[in-house]
Amino acid sequence: MSAWTGAGRRIAGRRIAGRRIHIQEVGLRDGLQAECRFVPTADKIALADLLSGAGLAKLEVSSFVSPKAVPVLADAADVFAGIARAPGVVYSALVPNVRGAERAVAAGVGEMNLVMSASESHNLSNLRMTRAQSFAGLADVAALARRHGIAVNVSLSCSFGCPMEGDVPQQDVMDWCARFVDELGVQGITLCDTTGMAYPTQVHALTEAVRARWPGIELTLHFHNTRGMGLANVLAAIDAGADRFDASLGGIGGCPYAPGATGNVCTEEVVHALQLMGYDTGVDLARLLQAAVRLQDLVGHDVPSQIVKAGRRLDLHPRPAA
16 A cells, blocks of 8 residues: 555655656746746756756746736747757747637647646636636647647646645546546646645545556646655655656746745756655756756746755755864
8 A cells, every 4th residue: 555545654666766756847948937027038948958957857938828817927938049959958938829829830849838727716717717708728739739749738727726625536637637638638737736735645645546547648747845845745746657747847837826935836946856765867967056046146036946945965064163
């Protein structure tokens, strides 16, 4: 029995040595869109290139939403035009509608990330549409992407709880996954803990159910650390068979529906912990930390990252003088 299926049980003895975990950076989009300061295009490109060389599996580079809606990401096309694309790295963008998809195609994105909520209330508040309306619009985007040979991922917000409705039934999440995977044929699903409401046993159960139902899809988990359970949720998902996680450089980001919310789980904190545990992330942690320190200068404030503040476990200090 898994460690996550009952209180007080020890961590399961799942073989972890060398097991590959794919880390997907979303700070360039999910993180920067929560910032007030516009990061200059050249600096975004330089940061993306630094992250490309760090061994991350995927970069969500920007968003093709209306520039009026998210002015800090108004330069999405210019950023895509300027980045150096490393072999093996997927360069993704959030795409809200067909107009955004057409811009994304012109920019040469490697993947379109489509977003809707598992919660009706959150979808109405965040997207100003019912879930049925969102699904119809995203079906058109998916069809456009398919015509251009571009991969599609669907991020299902509030998969672990809604700040207005409370718990979201697991069956509701499964039903929406089925519509996207079985009806539209999307290749990837991201289960999003949008406002940091997830907890480990819940994460384990939903991850296990989705992996069992659709073993061939690319499943990603997207956690926020709003209530301090982000890393525990990552470990619970890994125990249930997940191997892909979104994370945000420096831990930046947030959500207007979760007062006091931090951003996604922090990329360098997740990589630091998993590498110590024997997982293979393929990420150069030293290079990642260089990017996180640079990020602080770009956004003009300290970032939540504890690894930036405290250093890695074996970053030692001088001994006191005798």
